[in-house]
Amino acid sequence: MSTVKINFILNNKPVSLEVAPNCRAIDMLRENLDLTGTKIGCGEGDCGACTIIIDGNTANSCMVLAAQLDGKNVVTIEGLGTYDKLDALQQAFIDEGAVQCGFCTPGMLLSAKVLLDHNPKPSRQEIMQSISGNLCRCTGYEKIANAIEKASSK
Amino acid sequence: MAELSIVGKSVIRKDALDKVLGKTRYSADIKMPNMLHAKVLRSTVAHAFVKKIDVTKAAALPGVHAVLTAKDVPGLNGHGIIFKDEPVLVSDKIRKIGDGLALVAAETEEIAQQALHLIEVELEKIPGVFDAVQAMQEDAPKVQGNSNILALRKIIRGNVDTVFETADIVVENEYVTQMQEHAYIEPEAGIAYMEDDIIVVKAATQNTHFDCREIARNLALPQSRIRMIQAPTGGGFGGKLDVSVQIYLALLALKTRRPVKLVYSREESIITSSKRHPCVIKYKTAADKTGKLLAVDVHVVADTGAYSSYGPAPVTRLAVHAAGPYEVPNVRIYAYTVYTNNPTAGAMRGFGVPQIAFAYEQQMDIIAQKAGISPLEIRLRNTLKNGSVTSTGQVMNVKGNIGNTLMPAYEKVMENKGQSVVPHKKRGVGMGCLYFGIGNTGQPNPAGAFLDVMEDGSAHLMVGAADIGQGSNTILAQIAAEELGLDFKDIKVISADTGVTPDGGASSASRQTYISGNATLKAAKVVKEKLVNEIVVWQSVSLEAVSLKNKWVFINDKQTDITVAQLIARCRGKGTMTIGHGWYNPTTQPLDDEMGQGEPYEVYSFASHVAEVEVDTQTGQVEVVRIAAAHDVGQAVNPLHVEGQIEGGTIMGVGYGIYEEIKVANGNIRTPSFATYVIPTAMDIPIVDAIIVEESANTGPFGAKGLGEPPLCAPAAAIANAVSQAIGVRINSLPITPEKVLKALQAAEKI
Numbered sequence: 003m004s005t006v007k008i009n010f011i012l013n014n015k016p017v018s019l020e021v022a023p024n025c026r027a028i029d030m031l032r033e034n035l036d037l038t039g040t041k042i043g044c045g046e047g048d049c050g051a052c053t054i055i056i057d058g059n060t061a062n063s064c065m066v067l068a069a070q071l072d073g074k075n076v077v078t079i080e081g082l083g084t085y086d087k088l089d090a091l092q093q094a095f096i097d098e099g100a101v102q103c104g105f106c107t108p109g110m111l112l113s114a115k116v117l118l119d120h121n122p123k124p125s126r127q128e129i130m131q132s133i134s135g136n137l138c139r140c141t142g143y144e145k146i147a148n149a150i151e152k153a154s155s156k
Numbered sequence: 157m158a159e160l161s162i163v164g165k166s167v168i169r170k171d172a173l174d175k176v177l178g179k180t181r182y183s184a185d186i187k188m189p190n191m192l193h194a195k196v197l198r199s200t201v202a203h204a205f206v207k208k209i210d211v212t213k214a215a216a217l218p219g220v221h222a223v224l225t226a227k228d229v230p231g232l233n234g235h236g237i238i239f240k241d242e243p244v245l246v247s248d249k250i251r252k253i254g255d256g257l258a259l260v261a262a263e264t265e266e267i268a269q270q271a272l273h274l275i276e277v278e279l280e281k282i283p284g285v286f287d288a289v290q291a292m293q294e295d296a297p298k299v300q301g302n303s304n305i306l307a308l309r310k311i312i313r314g315n316v317d318t319v320f321e322t323a324d325i326v327v328e329n330e331y332v333t334q335m336q337e338h339a340y341i342e343p344e345a346g347i348a349y350m351e352d353d354i355i356v357v358k359a360a361t362q363n364t365h366f367d368c369r370e371i372a373r374n375l376a377l378p379q380s381r382i383r384m385i386q387a388p389t390g391g392g393f394g395g396k397l398d399v400s401v402q403i404y405l406a407l408l409a410l411k412t413r414r415p416v417k418l419v420y421s422r423e424e425s426i427i428t429s430s431k432r433h434p435c436v437i438k439y440k441t442a443a444d445k446t447g448k449l450l451a452v453d454v455h456v457v458a459d460t461g462a463y464s465s466y467g468p469a470p471v472t473r474l475a476v477h478a479a480g481p482y483e484v485p486n487v488r489i490y491a492y493t494v495y496t497n498n499p500t501a502g503a504m505r506g507f508g509v510p511q512i513a514f515a516y517e518q519q520m521d522i523i524a525q526k527a528g529i530s531p532l533e534i535r536l537r538n539t540l541k542n543g544s545v546t547s548t549g550q551v552m553n554v555k556g557n558i559g560n561t562l563m564p565a566y567e568k569v570m571e572n573k574g575q576s577v578v579p580h581k582k583r584g585v586g587m588g589c590l591y592f593g594i595g596n597t598g599q600p601n602p603a604g605a606f607l608d609v610m611e612d613g614s615a616h617l618m619v620g621a622a623d624i625g626q627g628s629n630t631i632l633a634q635i636a637a638e639e640l641g642l643d644f645k646d647i648k649v650i651s652a653d654t655g656v657t658p659d660g661g662a663s664s665a666s667r668q669t670y671i672s673g674n675a676t677l678k679a680a681k682v683v684k685e686k687l688v689n690e691i692v693v694w695q696s697v698s699l700e701a702v703s704l705k706n707k708w709v710f711i712n713d714k715q716t717d718i719t720v721a722q723l724i725a726r727c728r729g730k731g732t733m734t735i736g737h738g739w740y741n742p743t744t745q746p747l748d749d750e751m752g753q754g755e756p757y758e759v760y761s762f763a764s765h766v767a768e769v770e771v772d773t774q775t776g777q778v779e780v781v782r783i784a785a786a787h788d789v790g791q792a793v794n795p796l797h798v799e800g801q802i803e804g805g806t807i808m809g810v811g812y813g814i815y816e817e818i819k820v821a822n823g824n825i826r827t828p829s830f831a832t833y834v835i836p837t838a839m840d841i842p843i844v845d846a847i848i849v850e851e852s853a854n855t856g857p858f859g860a861k862g863l864g865e866p867p868l869c870a871p872a873a874a875i876a877n878a879v880s881q882a883i884g885v886r887i888n889s890l891p892i893t894p895e896k897v898l899k900a901l902q903a904a905e906k907i
Contacts, residue, residue: 038185039178041390043341044422048830051341079178092176096168099796102804103625104175105342105390111176130838137830139339139391140625141800142807143838144846 008072013081021068027061028052030068031078039079039108043137050136053109054078060116060135079108082115091115091153098149102140110136114150123154161706163638163858166796169630170649171388171623183345183360183387183401188415191347192221194401194408195268196418197258197275198428199250202462202497202823203284203297206246206277209257214274219267222411223275224259229407231376235399237366237502241300242463244374244403250279251299252462252497253823254427261408261416284497286822288459289436291496299462299495306460307468307493309475311547311752314486316442319451323442325526331439331515332889335459335818336432336811337827338504339835342390343425348405349415354655355382355406360389361652362396362622363662368654370399371406379654382406386652392624393808394503395429397662398465423828430465430502431818433458433493435474435511441519442486447527447534451486452519454478456512458501460493465502468493472597472747474508476756479547480516481558481591482538487547489752497823503664505805509590509869510812514890517588517873521880531877535562535589549753554760556851558589561786562764568784568845569766580773583781586877588870589764593757594862595667595742602741603672604658607636607679609734613707613721614646617679620660621672622652626864627797628668632676634793635857639680640687641704641720658739666862669793670759671740673857678738686734687720690727742855759853762788763866765806767842767874771882773901776894778814778879779842783871786847790861795848798863802846805867811836813872814892 005020012035021030028045031037031054040063043051047065054063055077083089091114094100101107110133117124117132124132129150130143138146174180211223226233226247233247234240246255258275262268284299285291291304298304320326346359355375361367361384368384375382389396401418408416420428435458442451456474460467475491524534539558545551569585576583595601606618617636623629629649637644650656660672688702691709695716703710709718724734742758768782785806792798815834819826827833852859872890880886885900 032185036187037178038181041182041342042184042419043343044830046422046829046831049341049422083177085173085177088176095176096172099166099169099800101169101172101175102627102800103340103342103389103391104171104180105182105340105625107175108178130841134837134839137339137341137835137837139341139393139808139835140804142803142805142836142844143841144803144844145796145800147838 006069008069010071010073011075013077023069025068026064027066027068027071028063031063037078037080041105041108043105050109050113051106053112053136055112055116058116058119060113079111082111090156091150094149094153098145098152100141100146100149106136106138110138110146118154160638160858162634162644163793164791166794167630167634167644169627170633180388182342182390183347183358184419186347186358188347188349191415191417192261192263192412193265193268194259194261194404194416194418195272196256196404197272199253199255199257201250201279201281202253204250204279204281206248206250207280208278210276211258214260214271217267217271217274219263220260220271222261222408223271224407224411229374231374235370235374235403236464237397237466238468239464252499259404259408261412284823286496286498288457288494288496291494292492299497304495305492306464306495307471309472309491309752310750311475311487311489313547313549316451316453316486316488319442319486323450324445325443325523326440327519327522328440329888331437333435333511333514334890335434335501335820336504336816337426337818337833338393338395338429339833340391340393340395343420343422344400345419346387346401346405347415347417348409350409350413353381355409356385357382357402357406358385358387359402360396361386362392362624362664364622364652364654365620365659366662367399367402371403374403375406375410383655386622389622389624392663393505394664396624397503397664398430426828426833427825430500432504433460433470433501433508433511437512437515439515439519441523443523443527445527447523447529447537449482449484449538452479452484454489456491458491458493459496459498461496461498461500463500465500467502469597470503470508474512475752476548476593476597477509478512478516480513481540481589481762483540483544484547498820499825505808506865506868509592510809510872513588513590513870513873514876517870518876518886521877531587532566540591548747548756550755556762556788558762558764560851561762561788561849562587562589564847565764565766565784565786568847569768569782572782573768574781576770581770582773582882583768583770584878584882585766585768586874586881587764587766588873588877590866590869591760591762592666592866592869594670594759594761595757596665598744598746598754598756600741601661601667601671602739603660603675604739605672605675605679605737606658607683607736609640609683609724611721611725611728613642613724615642616648616650617676618650618657619672619676620652620657621668622663624663626801627794628663628672631669631793631797632672635673635676636680638858639677640684641707643707666864669860670856670862671742673860674740675738677857678740679736682736682738683734686727686732687723691723759855759861761861761863761866763870765870765874767871767878769875769878769882771879771897773883776897778892778897780810780875782843783810783874784845784847785867786849787863787866788849788851789863790853790856791850791859792848793860798848799846801863802867803844806844806871807836807841809868809871810842812890813875817891
């Protein structure tokens with residue numbers, strides 16, 4: 003199969019890759035770049051575990067082709083914070099008990115990140131709306147919303 | 157008791173940092189050099205004889221390294237938590253859609269998938285049975301053996317028949333509950349590889365030691381040749397107790413001598429994993445005119461699907477809890493576990509109790525109405541309390557009663573109760589209560605712990621308990637740290653690895669805080685004894701004077717200038733190893749077969765849910781506005797975790813109450829995705845008030861009891877009662893959908 007050459011910004015760094023035209027963004031991230039923080043929960047765009055940020059908006063990376071990232075600015079969970087410097091959202095998730103099994107956590111954090119980037123002081127309703135595409139089966143969402151609220155007041 | 161320094165504190169969970177950074181490697185995230193990818197050929201028919209499986213073409217496909225069928229299973233071709241009635245790979249008869257027929261390992265997933273298409277299967281379809289009540293009839297097609305009745309659990313006490321003849325109030329209803337999916341966000345996955353002659357399997361699981369025993373039996377190898385390691389697991393809720401990828405991976409790794417990975421798709425996960433038993437419950441209750449319960453007569457048929465899995469165990473738990481947290485002197489409970497060609501039902505959080513609570517709690521409200529008392533009053537009047545005798549003849553040894561949880565939950569909802577703003581929307585409040593036995597029902601279910609305390613005051617705690625997100629690693633470290641006066645952060649927990657840790661049993665039955673917690677505490681006490689003996693000699697003080705706390709040695713409650721680490725180093729310097737092991741097995745008495753009498757659990761948790769709903773009488777839509785969930789946990793080891801369990805379980809219970817249903821037609825799941833199987837999103841949730849009640853249990857570690865399951869057990873019951881209060885009609889079938897509400901309103905001519 004022929005390949006497509008793509009150039010994009012990933013977590014603030016330029017990336018240049020040859021990918022198959024039918025390669026999904028999620029597979030490129032996880033397999034080609036070993037960025038496994040982005041999870042596959044359903045592969046059908048229903049659960050949000052594969053949420054990434056493309057040009058400032060959330061996207062289910064299982065529903066996006068890698069080639070579609072050409073020229074885009076992409077952020078994955080690996081670009082949100084580091085051991086030395088956590089994002090305020092990550093610290094709040096830890097402190098507020100918003101993490102249980104953790105499988106939805108990366109996607110949840112990135113949805114929250116986009117919310118706060120657009121709307122630094124969201125209402126509870128807006129918080130719930132912003133994560134409504136991210137399924138969580140452990141927490142019941144309450145502590146996740148608390149964490150986002152806490153991070154937004156920083 | 158002296159004031160606790162770590163137990164009771166909401167310390168940060170040990171795995172949180174890696175998880176928020178996306179660094180945690182779940183099974184699907186693991187890559188190894190030379191790794192092959194596996195796929196499973198599965199049956200798309202529900203009941204058939206296998207005539208032939210020809211893998212010649214598949215095996216010849218370039219890039220394919222192994223194609224295995226039943227004949228390649230060297231040991232017993234059967235597995236299952238209680239009975240080994242599920243083939244690893246089908247050799248003769250398919251019993252459900254999704255049965256594994258063949259395995260492929262290939263260089264890529266694509267090649268493995270292509271190979272599946274090249275496997276030729278010849279089948280002879282036979283009639284199936286898809287309804288549990290029909291399956292009980294003599295002439296029904298048989299799924300396994302000569303009868304579809306896998307088990308009958310009887311619990312009989314007193315004389316039910318004579319009571320029903322004379323009782324003032326008799327209420328009889330049929331309740332129907334649906335099949336529920338666990339819907340953990342991580343689909344089943346794992347990887348296996350050879351390490352010398354050891355097969356290492358790393359996978360999402362709730363019970364490594366069980367998995368290891370299964371693999372060893374199927375591969376005809378000693379358990380010591382298998383090392384089963386739990387990979388970080390993205391939720392379980394009972395659905396990762398059954399073996400999924402583990403045996404397949406071990407077979408393929410041994411065959412190919414290469415690392416092999418197998419990751420299920422969401423559809424494959426939903427089709428193959430066990431479910432909550434759908435039940436038909438006939439429930440008859442007798443009470444006197446004051447609302448005092450006299451008798452219950454309960455008949456349950458639970459559809460367990462094609463294989464036994466945990467099957468009879470949740471149905472037994474259902475039977476044991478069938479009278480609810482109430483004193484009922486006369487009981488007759490018949491609970492059948494029945495095979496069909498439907499998806500397998502096994503363990504799911506709550507383990508039979510959510511089904512029966514939906515029935516007994518609606519019965520309670522109906523009786524209250526007939527007796528002219530409030531729903532609150534009837535529950536308080538009938539509550540189990542210290543000295544009460546349960547359905548199984550067990551004398552309750554408890555401090556509180558249902559009021560301890562029911563009152564705070566009820567008050568919370570009533571003080572916030574709102575009004576509907578439009579006349580066609582009606583509000584109502586309802587309650588659901590339960591008691592819940594901690595640990596397996598009347599069975600030995602021990603757990604062990606190893607502790608190695610090092611001279612710098614840090615320690616390794618090795619436990620079999622699988623942390624599937626509920627936080628057991630954190631809780632157990634808190635218990636060890638509290639007992640030994642160590643810093644919680646310095647305790648590294650190594651869990652669920654058969655090569656290293658002792659057996660912890662399953663992370664199920666709400667048992668790990670209590671049982672692995674007690675095992676950990678015992679291991680810590682072994683070490684503590686050595687430390688205390690040393691300081692007694694060293695400082696010439698009495699045993700009783702010594703305590704260890706917050707890294708310091710205390711004598712007569714005064715801090716000394718000796719750290720715990722110094723004391724450990726002194727012991728080790730003198731040749732005393734500061735290691736310990738402990739194990740705990742709760743004292744129970746099995747239920748006898750005929751009368752179901754015995755002492756099934758050592759300790760019980762109490763819980764109450766009170767729900768406020770708003771029902772739209774034009775659309776039938778039920779909105780849960782608020783739900784207060786009060787849980788007696790003995791001692792909250794980590795209050796933030798406890799709240800997390802209550803909130804998450806309650807929302808899962810709301811899903812069970814009004815949204816979720818695995819729809820099955822002729823054995824075929826019609827809802828194999830999150831688009832068709834709807835779990836609550838952040839937009840669907842009510843306000844949840846998590847209320848922690850602490851009636852400490854004498855036998856629990858620092859008084860703690862179990863908590864994992866009770867939060868899911870009563871929301872559906874509370875919602876059903878609230879709906880009835882709102883619109884005056886009862887919905888006896890779950891989930892409470894708009895269609896059912898409208899139909900009930902029409903039948904009652906209320907619209």
